[in-house]
Amino acid sequence: MTIADTASAATTTEIAPGRLFIGGRWTEASDGGRTDVVSPATGRKLTDVARGTTADADAAVAAARSAFDSGVWSQLSSRERARILHRAYELMRDRAEELAQVESANVGKPITFARSVDVNNAAELYEYYAALGHHLDADVREITANAHAYVRKEPHGVVVAVTPFNFPLILASTKIAPALIAGNTVVHKPASITPLSALIMADILQQAGVPDGVFNVVTGAGSTLGDHLVSHPSVDKVAFTGSTEVGAHAAALAAQSLTPFTAELGGNAANILFADVDLDAAMQAVISAFVFNSGQFCMAGPRLLVERPIYDMVLEILGNALPHVPFGDISDPETVIGPLASRAQLEKVAGMVDRARAAGARVITGGHPVDLNGGFYYAPTVLADLDPATEIVVEETFGPVLTVQPFDTEEEAIALANDTRYGLASGIQTADLARAHRVSTRLEAGITWVNGWGTLDPAISFGGVKSSGWGREGGPEAMASYLRSHSIVIHLGQDGSR
Template sequence: MSEKLAPLFLAGSWAEGASGKFDDVENPATGQIIARAAVADDGDVETAVTEAVRAQKSWARTSAFDRAAVLVRLAELIERDHERLAQIIVAELGKPIREARGEAMGAAGYCRFFAGIITTQGGEVLPSAGRNREIWIRREPIGVVAGIIPWNFPMALTARKLAPALVAGNAIVLKPAELTPLSALAIAELAVEAGVPDGILSILPGRGSVIGTALVRNPNIGFVTMTGSVRAGRSILHNAADRIIPVSLELGGKAPFIVFADCDLDAAAEAAVATRMLNNGQACVANERTYVEDGVFDEFVDRMAERLEAMVIGDPTAESTEVGPKASQAELENVERIVDASIEAGAHVATGGHRLTEGEFERGHWFKPTLLTGVAEESPVLREEVFGPVVPVVPFSTEHEVARMANASEYGLSAYIYTENFSRAMRMVGDLESGEVFINREGPEEVNGFHTGWGDSGLGGDDGVHGLELYRRKKSVYVNWRDE
């Protein structure tokens, strides 16, 4: 991809933006600047929201079937162009091409799913205490939604916010991450072709402290849905509280992956690596802490280390590549800091543990897949969200012990259990303080579930009928009629 200028998508039109500024978009595999993206400011936010308010009423009056048809058409266009879209993800994020194709098709899947369920989601009719009376519960659009997304799944998360917002009859103003604005802008281009009306969708790249704050504080924003860091989530929650508007926050995770001795060890080891190495570990549902029962600990560590050492690291455009670069220099340095501090605290490096800097890795942001053992309980690698290709493996003896260790985190998004004992699995499900639990299977979550976190992993959620409900508000209608 050659360097290009990428304008804002402002209420249905492409614009340079009021600031006149552009940010460089880097390919993290090569360090090459591939685009210069326009930077929005609070004036662009005001324009986008004003136009959204103007357009939303008409969009809401459109039938749910017609709105669904637009989303189905968008899904078809994403599927048509999925290879081109995958190449955009690879270029701005460094995600291996096979994973990038999956992400592009996942974006289409969100559009198809919400188009499919919106026409089945009606109101309710309830009995009243009096004769010839009923109570109706209507579900109506909120109005204008603000969406804020991170860089790790820039295309899928665009669709994850856009699809339910639009099918519910809302307009949406979305802020992509500074590192990866091109994926969201590519979806906007297809949304125009699909028939999304002017004003209903805006994509505004820019600083979170500027765009995010302006969106949450804007008096015409009725709901904020955000995926990102705890720090940003707290800021959004504070600002939203002043305006008394609902928010949905998905703020990361520190997923425990629990392996009991009675499970299929080959399947568990494969899943432990796959779940850790998804998007080079840059996923909130990733296996951040692997806990293995004492009797099979050494054997399991050997299997994981062997698989990690065999992974193909390199050019993310190559079909054989399994591990790409870290998303940025800052992200690389953060992973290195956590690993170095954990080693200083006594952790043993079974494999990896350092940057890759020679040969094809001379440019870009590369870290070798890493497995650590002998990790102290207060070690940074067990406490902080690593968001990289690093996995600590810790032994345990009893269900009670591993539940205590698994719950020793402020996060509570995903957890994994591998055992052939169904009763044990269900006891662990009850003990784990987590919004979602996977039993004998790897992630990630699926669109017809409900992706929700406990604790610092957030509130609200995404996906499924429960996710769609967040984009609508309820109105009670009390009805009385007379007999003829």
């Protein structure tokens, strides 16, 4: 189905109501409150979940603290923890279609991407960290004193994982898998509008053999639960993904108790397109960089910088291609672009585009919501002739919107790419390998893709610089943030005896 053909409608998946998962038991909120979960594809209710209270958050932290202090998880060998996480990986594979259907329905993801990207990548994170868990050995150090010294890697304790609405399953897994294999216990607070896959994962981890209290899920509003959890005195580490503004607020709360805090925040990445490139291949990367997940990707490429000789040609290609990208029904395996995750997100994107148009931006294609079955759809949009100071160039849109700016020299391209408070991702499309190396080292970003976009793997770390956060997710770099070093020095007698 293309933008011009939006007759078919997204199906609604039947999903059971959700409860909190605390101390190995499913429970209602302490005050009985519940919250509707809405389908982005239809605007209608999918199900409802428990609306947790601060008392529920306290209970979850207490369960995690008790489980950690008991040693039921932290004192297991890393190999035994790895076996349990590998069982979780196998259960995720067994329940892959269920996870994909729920993630698609809850987030508004096209089902093909929910299966091939979200579920696949999330499962592989558990597999990867299970394997990495076999290598959590102490590091013996040679020192000049008459002593034996070694450095142990030990878990922090209770970890709070706060995750956003755009990739609930993947971004939870980037935190939960390394936190658990390191021996921590976890309280997970998923985004209030996309909590459903977190509840399935609680069931999977329990079935895999994770002891009671080691993993807990509390659903509800971030403004109450999130704030309460990140500032909780019994929490030993916070891992956060979300907007820069909310992340800064959460970091300030955690800082009051000096709680270690890692954050993957907003982005506004530039994708630099040089004139020497193979345009057919490059345009696939350009388009996927801003329409993937309907543009709701912190590492999207919403700013396209084009070398001037091919600027007009690129605009023409984009204008002709975008209306034919399969759009609409998330249950259709051919669909590439689905709805935005909420009405609020749709209104935000529409408002930013409208203000850009009023400021003089030229709309090459799109620029309007799409009325489809009550869902929160916005047409993929390309804007040109923008002042670099325009809001939609400067700030993260988080929707299927591409701004296109020309440049004349390599130095100008680098300056434009780095002219942002964000630094999460970047891209270069060029046939010149020397240029690719030269430019990539000067881009202020946690990850740079050359002649492609968006390739991620559990072994590859990602994260931000500047206002895009600190710390890394993925790879052994993420594992390090869930462990703390403990140096042990054993003094020996003069004859070498202890």
